[in-house]
Amino acid sequence: MRKQLLVALAAAALTATAVPAYASPTKSAVNWGACPADVPASLQCASVEVPLDYRNPDGKKISVEISRLPSTEPAKRRGVLLLNPGGPGGLGLALPFTLAQLGVPASLLAEYDLIGFDPRGIDHSSPVNCDLKPDQMSFTPRYAHNREEVVQASAAAKQIARQCAASASAAVLPYLTTANTARDMDQIRTALGEAKISYFGLSYGTYLGAVYASLFPDQTDRFVLDSVVGPTGVDLTTARRFAEGMQDRFPDFAKWAAVRNGIYGLGATPAEVTANFSRIADKLDQHPAWGVDGSIFRLGTHSLTYQTQTFPVLAQAWQALLGNQAPPAGVFQPRATGPEQSQRATMLSVVCGDNAWPRSISTYQRNVVEDRAAYPMIGGATANVWPCAHWPYQPIEPPVQFSDQGPSNLLLVQNTRDPATPLSGALETREAFGDRARMVTVDQGGHGVGLPHLNSCGFGAVADYLVNGTRPATDKFCGAETNAAPTPQQQQAASKLMEQLRQH
Structure with a gap:
């Protein structure tokens, strides 16, 4: 077993909102070794011990597992590039390998050690468990057609919250x-x-990176969200x-399918x-059939x-x-890509612990009515009651506020038609960071x-910044492109990454 590392902590206790000031050593304290069996063997792994509660840095410790794909040209190495695949609850140890498989430029692999990590609570990083049953693994509520179905969703959400509170992990979940x-990322840096550190975060990983850039602005190098x-x-806003x-x-799918009506017969x-x-x-x-009802169909689509x-x-x-036939198995209910108990319990803890959610059922009933009208395809589900409405713990600190004060080194990249993180939210984050950020908006869906x-324009902006430090002087727009099909290796790597994101 690898020797776990106890990272040096600040002498003063950390308040709920204070940012710890750590001295940066000049030599790595990490003892790299073999990775767990489910992680690609080409990576190196190690464990870092961190405080469970940063307000009590001398108290209970937990372990965070990290991985490394070393720079291919150490003489050219700039530093480390930390990676996060999203979630919350996304598995991160294999991500350096996945990016290499996706075909990132050789110059990027030379510029950085790529660093992955399983965030606290997940898989190899002190995993937690809410003892969830198979039918509780998806937290997105069922599509509500009326007020009574909101009440039913509330009861199901309350049961999930109760199971988390009664689990063996209950004492860890609030943290x-x-x-x-x-803060764990900064312990890894130390x-x-x-x-x-430089950083690349996808989806929820953009919020994690933005929080780091807000808590530790002076420790940021090149950050891509x-x-x-x-x-x-x-x-609640993001859920809706x-x-x-x-x-x-x-509409992108509708246009695509209409052109291929002779193949699929969808219109x-x-x-x-x-x-x-x-x-x-x-x-x-x-009339639900083959394990698929209207709610599963909507959310699976x-x-x-x-x-x-x-x-x-x-x-x-x-x-x-x-055609009244069974759809292919697993299409509307994605298969788990990893240890889903720890992923789901961590996701719940983060989502419910970062912000206090409304607790009144009437709030969700009003939201469902509004969103069914505004966004009829799935609005009746995403506005419904999530387990956070019954979460047994209050947040241990206020949400981190983004600020335009700090180094101007953030690059945001965003599709105009993103089904998970719409452009409206990206524009708000862009505004919050002011001159600290630039945003590249790409005219595509997905x-x-x-x-x-x-998209060669969007990816080119990311690669140029990470490798050469060249960031657009002003916000930039990339037009739509007809790209060549990905190679089988790229497609396999992208499918694994997106399959994980689909579950969150």
Whole structure:
């Protein structure tokens, strides 16, 4: 077993909102060794001990597992690039390997040691558990058609919250927050002997990176936030924005399917395809079949719009349902990509612990009415009651506030039609950071910009900044592109990454 590392802490106790001041060593204290068996063997791994509660740095410790893909040219190495795949609850140890498989430039692999990590609470980093049953693994509420179905969703959400409070992990859950994960990142920086870190975060990882940049501005080097969550984090507003993202993104699928009506038979026009969405959903509301009801169909369709490459899978599933046949197994209920108990428990803890959610059922009943009208495709689900409405713990500190005071070294990249993190939230984060940030907006749909096979203009901006330090002088717009199909290796790596994001 690798020797765990106790990272030096500040002598003074940390208050709920204070930022600790750590001295940066000049030499790494990390003893790299072999990774766990489920992590690619080409990576190196180590453990870093961090405080469970940063207000009590001498108290209970937990372990955070980190991984490294070393620079291919140490003489050219700039530093470390920390990575986060999103979630919250996303597995991060394999991410350096995944990025290499996606085909990032050789110059980027030379510039940095790529550093992955399982955030606190997940898999190899002191995993937690809420003893969830298989039918409780998805926290997105069911689609509510009326007030009574909101009451039913509230009861289901309350049961999940109760199970978390009764679990063996209950005492740890309140400390699984974005702010504490950001502090863990700074402990990792310290352990690695780095004065600063660079960062690439996707989806929820953009909020984590933005929180780090707010708590530790002087320790940031080049920060890239891809598919940007709004400045309030994954809260009630962000949950409701999933429905906005679906309405933004679905027309892309409707146009794609209409062009291929001769193959799939989903409609000759985008309007006909959209009408078939409602037709299938209404039918499954009345007569669920093959383990799929209207709510599962709606939310499963949403998750399959994250990548255009999954449109054929979605179209085939629709085709089967329209023909009264079973859709392919696992299409509307994604398979788990890892230790889902710890992922789900951590996700709940972060989402419910970062912000206090409304507790009145009437609030959600009003929201459901509003969002069913504004965003009819899935608004009745995403505005419904989440477990956070019954979470047994109050947040241990206020949410971190973003500020325009600090180094100007943030690059935000965002699609115009993102189904998970809509443009509206990204614009709010951009505004909050002011001159600290630049944003590259890409005229395309889907979740993710800064990956090699998605958009050459958007990815080029990311690579140019991380490798050369060249960031647009002003905000930039990238037009739509018809890209070459990804290689099989790229497609496999991207599918694994997006399959994980679909579950969160």
